[in-house]
Amino acid sequence: PFVIVCNHQASLDLMGMVEVIPERCVPIAKRELLYLGTVGWACWLSGIIFIERQRRDAAIEVISRTASTMRRENVR
Numbered sequence: 001p002f003v004i005v006c007n008h009q010a011s012l013d014l015m016g017m018v019e020v021i022p023e024r025c026v027p028i029a030k031r032e033l034l035y036l037g038t039v040g041w042a043c044w045l046s047g048i049i050f051i052e053r054q055r056r057d058a059a060i061e062v063i064s065r066t067a068s069t070m071r072r073e074n075v076r
Helices: 013-020 031-035 038-045 056-073
Strands: 028-030 049-051
Touching: 028 031, 028 056, 031 038, 031 049, 049 056
Parallel strands: 028 049
Antiparallel strands: none
């Protein structure tokens, strides 16, 4: 298992990241990306898990549930 951290600077960076991210990867992103028009739609349709960084407890809960599911389903 590993963690890939991407700090993209433009919408086009997402296309490059798609080529690098391994199969069976679980992407997590800040919820603000959901509201970036077509980029947000693409993120949502691709199954990205969104967290609200302003609501710390909710973000921790989402990450904890995601980690449990990842262990259970043996994904990265």
